[in-house]
Amino acid sequence: MYLQKISLVNFKNIESQTFDFQQKINCFVGDNGVGKTNVLDAIYYLSFAKSYFNSVAIQNIKHNEPFFMIEGEYSLNNRTEQIVCSLKRGQKKVLKRNGKNYDKFSEHIGQIPLVIISPADRDLVTEGSDTRRKFIDGVISQQNKTYLQDLIAYNKVLSQRNALLKYFAANRTFDALNLSVYNEQLAAYGTKIYEVRKDFLEKFIPIFNEKYQIISGDKESVNLLYKSQLQEYSMLEVLKKSLEKDKILQYTTSGIHKDDLSFEIEEYPIKKFGSQGQQKSYLIALKLAQFEFIKQQSNIIPILLFDDIFDKLDENRVLQLIELVNNDEFGQIFITDTHQERTENIVKQSNKPYKIFKL
Numbered sequence: 348m349y350l351q352k353i354s355l356v357n358f359k360n361i362e363s364q365t366f367d368f369q370q371k372i373n374c375f376v377g378d379n380g381v382g383k384t385n386v387l388d389a390i391y392y393l394s395f396a397k398s399y400f401n402s403v404a405i406q407n408i409k410h411n412e413p414f415f416m417i418e419g420e421y422s423l424n425n426r427t428e429q430i431v432c433s434l435k436r437g438q439k440k441v442l443k444r445n446g447k448n449y450d451k452f453s454e455h456i457g458q459i460p461l462v463i464i465s466p467a468d469r470d471l472v473t474e475g476s477d478t479r480r481k482f483i484d485g486v487i488s489q490q491n492k493t494y495l496q497d498l499i500a501y502n503k504v505l506s507q508r509n510a511l512l513k514y515f516a517a518n519r520t521f522d523a524l525n526l527s528v529y530n531e532q533l534a535a536y537g538t539k540i541y542e543v544r545k546d547f548l549e550k551f552i553p554i555f556n557e558k559y560q561i562i563s564g565d566k567e568s569v570n571l572l573y574k575s576q577l578q579e580y581s582m583l584e585v586l587k588k589s590l591e592k593d594k595i596l597q598y599t600t601s602g603i604h605k606d607d608l609s610f611e612i613e614e615y616p617i618k619k620f621g622s623q624g625q626q627k628s629y630l631i632a633l634k635l636a637q638f639e640f641i642k643q644q645s646n647i648i649p650i651l652l653f654d655d656i657f658d659k660l661d662e663n664r665v666l667q668l669i670e671l672v673n674n675d676e677f678g679q680i681f682i683t684d685t686h687q688e689r690t691e692n693i694v695k696q697s698n699k700p701y702k703i704f705k706l
C-alpha cells in the first residue's frame with residue numbers, strides 16, 4: 348500500500364498544491380516554516396481524519412479561507428483508492444472513501460495504517476501519564492475495536508461515579524449500595540482493559556528493546572515498564588482501598604485510568620537522565636515498535652512519517668536507521684528536513700528510489 352498522489356487546498360499555510368509520490372522514499376526539504384510538517388500532517392489526516400499537531404479542526408483551515416480539502420490517491424491491493432477529507436467553517440468534517448461518505452470516522456481508522464515520528468512526541472517523555480496512556484490506547488485500538496468500546500464505557504462510568512462522589516459531598520450523605528453499582532461496572536471494564544494492556548505490553552516491550560538496541564548500536568540499556576495498580580490488587584480492591592480518599596477529593600483516585608509507562612535509561616528515568624539524542628532514540632524505538640506491531644496485526648506495511656528525524660542524532664544512529672530502512676521492513680516513507688544536501692546524502696545510502704520536494 349502506498350500514497351501515489353496528494354492534493355491540498357487551503358490546508359494550513361498551503362493554498363493549493365499537488366504532489367506525485369515515489370513508492371519508497373519521499374523527502375520534503377526547505378527552510379523553517381515553509382510547510383514541510385504541514386504536508387506530513389495532511390497525510391496523517393487521511394489516515395486518522397484529524398491532525399497530529401492541532402486538535403482544533405478549524406485551525407487547520409488556512410487563515411481567512413472558508414474550507415480545506417485533502418485528497419489522496421492510494422495504491423491498495425493493485426487498486427486505486429481515493430480518500431478525501433474536507434472541512435468547511437461552520438459545518439461538520441467530511442470523510443469520503445471512493446466518493447462514499449463515512450458515517451463514523453472510527454470505521455476508517457486502521458484502513459490506511461500509518462506511524463508518525465515527530466519532535467512533538469517529546470510530550471511522551473515530558474508530560475503526564477495521560478499522554479503515555481493515550482499512546483498505548485492509540486496503538487491497541489487501531490487493531491482492537493472492542494478495547495476502544497470498553498475504554499469509552501469505562502470513562503463514562505468513571506464520570507458517573509465522580510458525579511456521585513460530588514453529590515455525596517454536597518449533600519453530606521453516602522450510599523454504599525449506589526456506589527457499588529458503579530464499582531462493579533468499573534471493575535468489569537477496568538479488568539478487561541488491564542488484561543489487554545498487559546498482553547499488549549508483553550509483546551510490545553521486547554520489540555521496543557530490539558529497536559532501541561539497533562538504533563543505539565547496543566550503546567546503552569533501556570527499560571520500558573508497565574505500571575498499574577491492578578498488578579497488585581483487583582480493581583474492586585483498589586476502589587475499596589481508596590474510598591476514603593475518593594470521598595474527600597470527590598473523584599475516583601485509583602484504577603486503570605492511573606496506569607502509566609516508566610521510561611528508563613540505565614535504570615534511571617530518561618526524562619531526567621537521558622541526553623536529547625538518547626531521548627530521541629527512545630521515542631524513535633517506541634514508534635518503530637508501534638510500526639512493527641501494527642504491521643504484524645494488520646498485515647499491511649504502514650506508511651511512515653519521519654518529521655525532522657535527523658536533528659540531534661549522531662551519524663552512527665542515522666546510519667543504523669538507514670540500515671533498518673534498507674532491509675525491506677518498511678514500505679513508503681516520508682521525511683522532512685531543513686538541509687537538502689544532508690537529506691540527499693543520507694537517503695542515497697539507502698539504495699532505494701527516492702524523490703525530493705523542495706518547498
Ligand SMILES: Nc1ncnc2c1ncn2[C@@H]1O[C@H](COP(=O)(O)OP(=O)(O)OP(=O)(O)O)[C@@H](O)[C@H]1O
Pocket residue numbers: 358359360361377378379380381382383384385386406407408409410655683685
Ligand atoms: N491555519 C493556518 N493558516 C495559515 N498558516 C498556518 C496555519 N496553521 C499553520 N500555519 C503556518 O504553517 C507554518 C508552519 O509550517 P510547518 O510546521 O509545516 O513548517 P516546517 O516547514 O515543518 O518548519 P520547521 O522546519 O520549522 O519544522 C507556520 O508558518 C504556521 O504559521
